[in-house]
Amino acid sequence: MITACYVSHKCPRCGGEVIFDQKATGVQCRYCGAGMVVLGGRSAWLNFLIKPKIAVKDTAHEVTKIAQKSGWKPPLLRSVIPFYLPFYRITGQAIKWVKGEKRDKVYPHGRIVEDVKTRHFDLMRPAHTDMSAGLFSPGVRAQTLHLFLATRENAGGVPFLPIQVKKDSFRERVNHSTAEGLDAPGLMITEEKTFLIWERHSILYFPLSLVEVREGERIRLLLLDSVSGKLVRQIGYQEMETLLGNLGIGGSKSPGEGRLKLVPLICPECAGDLDSSTKAVVRFCLRCGRGWESKGTRLRERECLWAGTEVMTRQEGVIFLPFWRRNTGEQSWLVPAFGVRSPHLLYNLSRRYYKARFPAEAIPYNCRLRLKSLSAEIPPDEADEMMEVVAHTDDREAVQIKGSRQSLVLVPFRRSGPDLVDQYHGLAVPTGSLEVGL
Ligand SMILES: [Zn+2]
Ligand SMILES: [Zn+2]
Incomplete structure (x- = not known):
């Protein structure tokens, strides 16, 4: 049910890097030992980024590998422009309930049965349209790599492409995919209902690079996946112009931190210590016994x-x-x-x-x-x-x-x-x- 997805944040006390599961409600800093409550992670559309694994200086090496694979002449690297491409992401649980008639050897005339099936979904779609990444999607990498909050500092000055798809139209587009594979074979369905619960939304910025190379007499514009170093696709000049234009406009803006915040595990009422579990949504104060839950970016008594x-x-x-x-x-x-x-x-x-x-x-x-x-x-x-x-x-x-x-x-x-x-x-x-x- 739970797929781990790690988020990196800065410890508010010592500035060290704190890494926790995206679903965690609490975390302990491994440098200074401070216990903290994770606030705001559940309700907001959070902005995350995946850091590139291929540095700009190592791009030439990757391009040589691509050229050898594709049978090109040895290419000459002319320029590398790294950027972040935004994807919408939704995760949650689909529950499909069906009622219908089933016929088998024991009940040749059929009987009414009910069935409930559940499935975890994790779907991503591009949030930017001017430059298409083709069929490329971060896919499972979002689950296996660390996510950082999409701040300018974490991006290291690499620009973000702007969001161009509305959240609603993303929701519409993925809706039919959420309950895929929840069929009830052998059942003549008379009633059915699908529920989507525990939905979480985020925007995930994936690192790509636009690489310009000279191969003999021709110029190639390559779109490179900066995590794997693989070629996403080749693009045309028109597309490059648009891409550069968009980076110029939206590039200087940071998408912001969403509302994720780490606060000390301290009872707002009596300043006693709070229960330090990493999953608790209501934490008891170990001194006064009050129960606290996160509401937006603060703690509220429950x-x-x-x-x-x-x-x-x-x-x-x-x-x-x-x-x-x-x-x-x-x-x-x-x-x-x-x-x-x-x-x-x-x-x-x-x-x-x-x-x-x-x-x-x-x-x-x-x-x-x-x-x-x-x-x-x-x-x-x-x-x-x-x-x-x-x-x-x-x-x-x-x-x-x-x-x-x-x-x-x-x-x-x-x-x-x-x-x-x-x-x-x-x-x-x-x-x-x-x-x-x-
Ligand atoms: Zn710390
Ligand atoms: Zn207390």
Whole structure:
């Protein structure tokens, strides 16, 4: 489910390079040891760049290799102009629910079955159109290489080509690709619905170079991939003129940092230390017990309740699992907030707990610091998306987002065989499916 994608940023305390997974909510600086919360990474369209691997001075060597492969005469390098080409990127989960008739040997007259399939998607399309890179796409390299925030400093003065495609038209163009491959073979479908959840957007600047070479009597204009050194394609003079024009206009501007920010792991209320997990979306203060989540570029307190008692905090083997709860006063809806390895299982657990009722009271301060709990790793907006999926696919009463209150509820569980079983309904969560080891 999770594909690692590393982001480099500067430590606000010592200036060292901090590297973390794009999905991380917290990070520790390996130079000065400072713990930090990553703010703003979830909601904004962040601008990233991939740094070139082929330096301008090494370009001649790459061009010689290309010439040998293509059977050209030994080329003479005339100029190298490095630049960044922007791509839109969207990642997320597609959930496809289908209902239909299935016929097989056991049921020759058919029976109604339901099926749910999930898929992680990671799609990229050029955001600049004046210069086409042909079929070239950064592809999986965005997942395997470090991403840096697209600042002028990180770009080392190399110019950025301007964005020319609207965000909306990018969304339209990739929409049909998000649920590709989620078919249900052998099923006569009568009803189906696809949900896109947990979407994240970014703009990824990929390094290319325009290389002008003389080969005998002719001049060739080569577009080079500055990560692999490979030839993307040859371009014409007209295209080069346009490219140079665009670099002249947009080149001096930096796309900015988006809103990614690193702040110290300190409770805004009492200045105590905050829980230093790298994945928690709500962090508890280790001194006052308040729960904090990131809202834009700052920390905001989140209401945290529990279904426990003081006695439970002292019982051996009791562990609290966090759930997101929507509550209107009369009704409530629940979905897991803890991290689960597969979205399919998270969907099944969400169905199981959707209308489960637990007590939910404010956690007494003297208990907050003592209770053992898993971190909430599903952000509140993603929990809302999952509630909608459950309501639609399981014929359940729809959750009332408007007019309801969203809180984190810690529910006591006890280990029983391979499962964690809750104290109230005996509903089980398989421990092997959790993102954390227990
Ligand atoms: Zn540092
Ligand atoms: Zn505090």
